[in-house]
Amino acid sequence: MSATTETEGTTAAGLIPRLRTLTTSGVSDALDRLGIAGQALGIAPLDRSFRLAGRAWTLRYGPVGEDRGTVGDYIDDLGIDDVVVLDNQGRLDATVWGDLLTVTGHRRGVAGTVIDGVCRDVDRSLTLGYPIFARGNWMRTGKDRVRVEATQVPVSIGGIRVEPGDLLLGDGDGLVAIPAARAEEVLAVAEEIERAEDAIRSAVESGSSLRDARVANHYHDLQHGSGGRR
Structure with missing residues (x-):
């Protein structure tokens, strides 16, 4: 991690308590006023009571080729204030998040998960109160259907760009992303x-x-x- 990235990460972490006091509607208005595109279209909470606030940890998936797919064991390295951000290119036919990831994320205190795509094992998320924001849910596994292309890279979520370390806020109205470099201003x-x-x-x-x-x-x-x- 570069010195610049470390500084941005520290700054973002210090802003998260303030972020938790806000609503996505208020942040959306601020983004509009400042000319920043940060409203993730079509990304909604599995339960309207879900809220998340934290900094983005990103992963981009792609379709498999001749090789078998990989889903990644990244969750073991994440913790408090991290938001898992999974770009599955909006696919609705193969999930990239389920029961085992939910249990592990909840146990590690991960702030929540955002998926441009679908998840499964919804009951576990609801029982644990682990916030997931996605395009929906379906039971079909992504194993051997998707592969990890890259981690900690810029991704597309609901038509907006999300970079590692950006701040994310989710509530019953949806999800907004705030570029780390402009977080204090927003x-x-x-x-x-x-x-x-x-x-x-x-x-x-x-x-x-x-x-x-x-x-x-x-x-x-x-x-x-x-x-x-x-």
Whole structure:
């Protein structure tokens, strides 16, 4: 690992507690305001109560050729604050995550798993409360159907680029990715947006009109033309 990568990793780890306090909607608005593409289309939690926050550890799969496939034993090297990010090119016909990986990830305190593709053995994930975000689930194994192409490389998840060390946040609304180099900036904007929206919500609950509450809290200025949440 280079000195730059180590520094970025340390910085990202220090931001994860702040990331956990936010919502994907707030971060999405911040990404829009800053012109960053970070919303992963079609990637959803297996259970709407699932949340994850951490730094990306990436793996890219490809289809097998004449050789037999490999799925990888990477999980033994991961731990707290790591999010497993598996790019299976959106395949729905072969899973790359199941029961044994869920049990091991949960035991090691891994923050969760993100798959551009499908998983299986859903009941284990639900029982353990281990957060998985994917395109869905199906029982057909990926063994001898996929192979590990590379680890800790840039991958594509839901149409966005995710690099090792990027910050990921997932909740019932989906998944967002924050480039490590801009994490502090994105989190600061997201916190500003969510504070303003909390104030608007409180004002409405106290009897204000939504229009007046938005004006008082400079809501449209916060969005800078992104439209914001309604």
